[in-house]
Structure formats: C-alpha cells, structure tokens
Amino acid sequence: MSDPKDNLPAGYVPPKVWAPKHAYGGAFGAMNQPTSGARFEKDLPVGQHPLQLYSQGTPNGQKVTIMLEELLAAGHAGAEYDAWLVNIFEGEQFGSGFTQINPNSKIPALMDRSTDPAMPVFESGSILVYLAEKFGAFLPTEPRARTRTFNWLMWQMGTAPFVGGGLGHFYRYAPLRIEYAIDRYAMEVKRQLHVLDTHLASNEYLAGDQYTIADMAVWPWQPGSLYGVYDAHQFLAAQDYRHLMRWYEQIAARPAVARGRVVNRLSDTPGQFLRERHDASDFLQLPAFAQR
Ligand SMILES: N[C@@H](CCC(=O)N[C@@H](CS)C(=O)NCC(=O)O)C(=O)O
Numbered sequence: 366m367s368d369p370k371d372n373l374p375a376g377y378v379p380p381k382v383w384a385p386k387h388a389y390g391g392a393f394g395a396m397n398q399p400t401s402g403a404r405f406e407k408d409l410p411v412g413q414h415p416l417q418l419y420s421q422g423t424p425n426g427q428k429v430t431i432m433l434e435e436l437l438a439a440g441h442a443g444a445e446y447d448a449w450l451v452n453i454f455e456g457e458q459f460g461s462g463f464t465q466i467n468p469n470s471k472i473p474a475l476m477d478r479s480t481d482p483a484m485p486v487f488e489s490g491s492i493l494v495y496l497a498e499k500f501g502a503f504l505p506t507e508p509r510a511r512t513r514t515f516n517w518l519m520w521q522m523g524t525a526p527f528v529g530g531g532l533g534h535f536y537r538y539a540p541l542r543i544e545y546a547i548d549r550y551a552m553e554v555k556r557q558l559h560v561l562d563t564h565l566a567s568n569e570y571l572a573g574d575q576y577t578i579a580d581m582a583v584w585p586w587q588p589g590s591l592y593g594v595y596d597a598h599q600f601l602a603a604q605d606y607r608h609l610m611r612w613y614e615q616i617a618a619r620p621a622v623a624r625g626r627v628v629n630r631l632s633d634t635p636g637q638f639l640r641e642r643h644d645a646s647d648f649l650q651l652p653a654f655a656q657r
Contacts, residue, residue, distance in 0.1 A: 385398070385399055389540050389541075390540045391538055391539055391540035392454065392538040393534075393538060394540060396456050401464075401468060401469070401470065402464060402468070403459060403460065403461040403463075403464040404456070404459040404460075405459065405460055405461065406460070406461045407457075407460030407461055407462055407463075408461070408462045409449065409460070409462035409463060409466075409476075410449055411447075411478070412447030412449075412643055413447070413643075414445040414446050414447050414643075415443060415445065415446075415477065415478055415479035416433065416444065416445065416446035416447070416475060416476075416477055416478070416479070417446070417447050417449070417475070417476040417478060418430070418433070418446050418447065418448045418449065418473060418474075418475050418629075419449050419451045419463055419466065419472065419473070419474045419475075419476070420448060420449070420450075420451060420472045420473035420474065420628075420629050421450060421451055421452060421453050421472050421473075421629050421630070421631075422626070422627065422628055422629040422630030422638065423453075423472065423585075423594060424525070424529070424585035424586045424589055424590045424593070424594065425471075425472065425473060425489045425525070425529075425585075426472050426473045426489075426628075426629055427585035427589070427625060427626050427628075428473070428489045428492075428493060428581050428582050428584075428585055429473045429475065429489060429492050429493070429496075430448060430624075430625040430626070430628040430629065430642070431581045431584070431585070431621065431622050431625030431626060432492075432493055432496055432497075432503065432578060432581050432625070433446050433448075433496070433625065434621035434622070434624040434625040434628075435502075435503060435581070435619075435621040435622075435625070436496065436500050436502060436503075437621070437645070438620065438621040439502055441500045441502065443479065443499075443500065444496070444500060446642070447641075447642070447643045448628050448629050448639075448641055448642040448643070449629075449641055450629050450631075450640050450641050451463060451472050451474075451629075452631070453471075453472060458470045458471060458472060465485070466485040466486075466487060467485070467487035469487065469488075471487075473487075473489055473492060474486070474487045475487070475492050475495070477495075477499075488522075489522075489582065490518055490519070490521070490522045490582060493518065493578040493581060493582060494518070494578065497578050503576070503577050503578045503581070504577060504578055505572065505575055505577065510572055510573060510575060510577075513571070513572040513573055513579075514571075514572040514577040514578060514579045515579075516572075516579075517571040517572060517579035517580075517582075517583065518578060518579045518582050520583075521579065521582040521583045521586065521587075522582070524557050525586055527550060527553045527554065527557070528550075528554050528557070528586055528587070528590055528591075529586075529590065531546075531549070531550035531553065531554070532547070532550035532551060532553070532554045532595065532597065533590060533594065533595045533597075535547050535550060536550070536551075536595055536597050536600070537594070537595045537596065537597070551600070551601060554591075554597075554601060555601055557587065558587065558588065558601065558603065558606045558609060559606070561583070561587055561606070561608075561609045561612075562606035562607070562608045562609040563608075565608040565609055565611065565612045566608040569612075569615075570612070571583060576616075580612075580616055584613065584616050584617075584622070585626065587609070588601075588603040588606070588609065588610075588613060589613070589626075591603045623653075623654075624648055624654070627639050627648075627651065628641075628642045629641065629642070636650070636651050636652050636653075637651070638651075639651065
C-alpha cells in the first residue's frame, strides 16, 4: 500500500536522532527545553493563609481560583488562600521553589500548609479533587453522580491539550502559520464543542443536576479559552453551540466565578484583573466589584 505522505510536497525530513533547535522564537520558543527540573534557585513567598496557590490565571489556573472562591462563598473559611503570580511567560515556573511543589513546572500548584507536614498538590484536576474532598463540597458522594463528575473531569483533563497545546498554540502562539496544524486542531476542538453542546442539551450541568468540580474544570476552557486567551471564538463559531452557551452564561453569572476568573491575571488595562489575591477585599480594587 502506498504511503499517503508520498503524495505530499516534501517538508521536514526528521533526522535519525532529534536535537533541539533554538531558532524558532515565538511566545514559548526560548522557554521550551527537552529537560525538566529547576533552572534557577528561588524560594516561593508564603502568605498568612492555610492555602498557598502559585499560579497564573490561564484556563488551568482559573479552575482553582474559581473553586477556592466557590468554597469561600459556601462558607468554608478554611479555604482562605493567598494566590501568588507565577508568570509563565517569564519562566518563573522553573524556579527551585516551584519545582519542589510541581516537578512538571506547570501552573497551577498548591501548598496546603494546614497539614503537618504541608501537602504539595499539582495538576489542576488533582487540586480540584483534593479541595473537594478536604471540604466535602462540589463532588457528589452518591456513586452515580460522583462517577459522572469524574467522567467529565477526566474528559476535560484529557481534551485540554488539544485546545491549548494544539489549537491555542498553532492559532495564537506559533511563530509560523501552519494550515495543516490549525485545521487539524480546529476540527478536534469543534468536535469537543459539539460533544458538550449535545450533552448540555439535556443536562443542566455536566454531572447532571448538580454544579460540580467538573463544571469548574471545563468552564474556563470550553468555550472560555476561545473567548479569552486564544481569541478564536469567531473562527470556531463558538456562539452557535447554543446549549453550551446557555451553560457558559449560567456559570459566568455566579459571583464566585466572576471573582475566581480574574485572579493572577496580567493585563494592559488597569482595573481589569488582579495580579495577586491575598484577601477577599482585594477584589474591591477592581471597578467591576467595587460597584456591586
Ligand atoms: N495538566 C496540567 C497542565 C498545566 C499547564 O499546562 N499549565 C500551563 C499554563 S495553562 C503552564 O504552566 N505552562 C508553562 C510551560 O509550559 O512552561 C494541569 O491541568 O494542571
């Protein structure tokens, strides 16, 4: 059988053994290396609250700050937290203090200092489950609802790299426009949007009739990241997925979500986002919250 690649114009011919190149540039070009571990010594700051979050308000970061704000809104005072900015565009995720919590050098990372010894938690899905179990909230105990929550939480964790590392990278960040890559990931992300739209046509929330950590995990990504960081909502006609948009708007209207989504974010527009959050009153610095 002939190889379909034989009919394509000649492109990149991989060498026998791959070696890194440093010439690509782009938002992450100089930062990506094929090794893990700390690149420089830097301790992390520690605030006064039991939970110390080291993060940036990307979709993965927003999941955790939304959960923490929901816990506080539900009256779990032990969920008070300091949210420190780890600027991934400046390479701060490669400092020694951060890699001690997360050897994978990705935000978000959480240190629970209310336990002895303190408990490092990384991977946004793991952080959501850890907090849900610690406070007994937003993760149903009834086995079927609990399994439905995990189904959608794991779906999110498995599909996000196609949205972020795939479409987001090639549509927004890559230093060169590659039609094949953009088309491949646009197709996949639209398929994911359709999965959600179909499910939400007959379910109020992802796990059924309860708002859970699965909703908090998916919301910043689908279609949040398309409206936010990747600016790809029009390209993907995200507005057309009307059941998904109904769910998206419903969750966006929650006050805790409005707070959680602005934490640890950088912006050129003053008053739009909070770079760090150390106290509930910090939100009052932002006009949108001061007027409420
Ligand atoms: N599976 C991880 C993914 C985390 C992740 O990819 N974080 C990105 C920001 S959204 C990051 O820290 N990127 C920095 C880098 O790649 O160096 C999770 O859900 O926590």
